Amino acid sequence: MIETFNFQGISDRVAASYLQAHGSITWHQIKAQIGRDPACSLLRSYWAYEDCRYDKTRQACSHPRYLRGCPVPSHPLRNGRLNQTAFSFFLFVRDVAGSxxxxxxxxxxxxxxxxxxxxxxxxxxxxxxxxxxxxxxxxxxxxxxxxxxxxxxxxxxxxxxxxxIVVDRLVHNLLARAGILARSGANHGYGQHCYGQAGCADILRRVSAKIDARQFDAGFPANFPRYIQHALWHYCAADGLNVCNGNNIDDRKSCEQISCIVYSICGRNALKIK
Known part of the structure; x- marks a missing residue:
């Protein structure tokens, strides 16, 4: 799970390359480092671990007198926020989930x-x-x-x-460009509304219920919302099919990719008003 947490705020390719080069961090490493009575009070429980503010670039935190011996900076993760995430998640599993x-x-x-x-x-x-x-x-x-x-x-x-269902900006923008949000009376900006009533997630669940996913793999369940959502993401992602995204489409005007297999039925809505 910690490795997957690395795939945010940056392209999958960059995150994967960094992990391959530098490695991640394990439960056993953190457990051995924290010990029973860590010097920094923040590391004593999940509920105490807040406002750490470890900054990898500046080599600074909210409790600088303990930084030299602190285990949080000792792992070469991509940035200090990921180090904090790893220790926060460890403490959650230990203290909330009872290890x-x-x-x-x-x-x-x-x-x-x-x-x-x-x-x-x-x-x-x-x-x-x-x-x-x-x-x-x-x-x-x-x-x-x-x-x-x-x-x-x-x-x-x-x-x-x-x-x-995971709605990222790529999937939301595809639904907006294709006119699906407009036809569903669900126009909204990317964010929490994607998970609300008649939002992106709701639309994808309704679409998934009409698609028998067993046609793609006999071992799939008939209704497989996560697969349908991932397929749309793959259609858009630069590391996937790389079709429907801001690198290939000028968001100020209608899509002009006539070779796209859904071009004839796509709404081709511009995402930005001139």
Whole structure:
């Protein structure tokens, strides 16, 4: 999960290259470094770890007298925020999940079992929302991958993970350019509205319900919202098919990529008003 948290605020290619060159950070490394009574009070519990402000470039933090012996800067992650994220997540797993993240996931899903998929997703994302430096989007993406990792052994996990939708700017802009948001009466700016009523996530779930994903892989569930969302992202992403994105389309005017397979049915809306 920590490795996945690295894929935010920068291109996937750059994040992957940095991880390959410098490595990540592990549970056992942090556990050995923190010990039982760390000098810095921030590291003593998940609830105490706030306002650390470790800055890798400036080699500074909010408790400079402890910086020399602090374990937070000792790992060569891409920036100081990621170092803080790693330690904040470790403390969450240790103190909130009792050092057993799988059991915590089981307990959270069991508590929300009768409340629907949205409640199950919130039961996981909600408590983790306060882990330093991790957005809802990245949390949802990461948890979805974890929950879908063992469909045979944990079918209930897979069911929740397969329905988790991550709306990034690429997917939102595709829905806007294609005229789907306008035809659905759901025009909105990118952000929290994407997850609201009639927002991007809601539209994608309705679309997914009309597409039998088993036509792409017989092992898929018939309704697979996460796959449909990821396919749209792949269509747009520079590291994917690289078709519908701001590098190829001038957002001030209608798309002119006549070779696009959906050109004839696309709304070709400009994202920016001249």
């Amino acid at each position: 057993d993240l799988f059991r915590w996931l089981d307990d959270q899903l069991a508590a929300a079992a009768d409340l629907g998929n949205s409640a199950a997703q919130e039961a996981l994302v909600g408590p983790m929302r306060h882990v330093f430096g991790v957005s809802d989007k990245v949390l949802t993406m990461t948890l979805s991958a974890v929950l879908m990792a063992d469909r045979r052994g944990r079918p209930d996990w897979f069911d929740v993970g397969s329905r988790m």
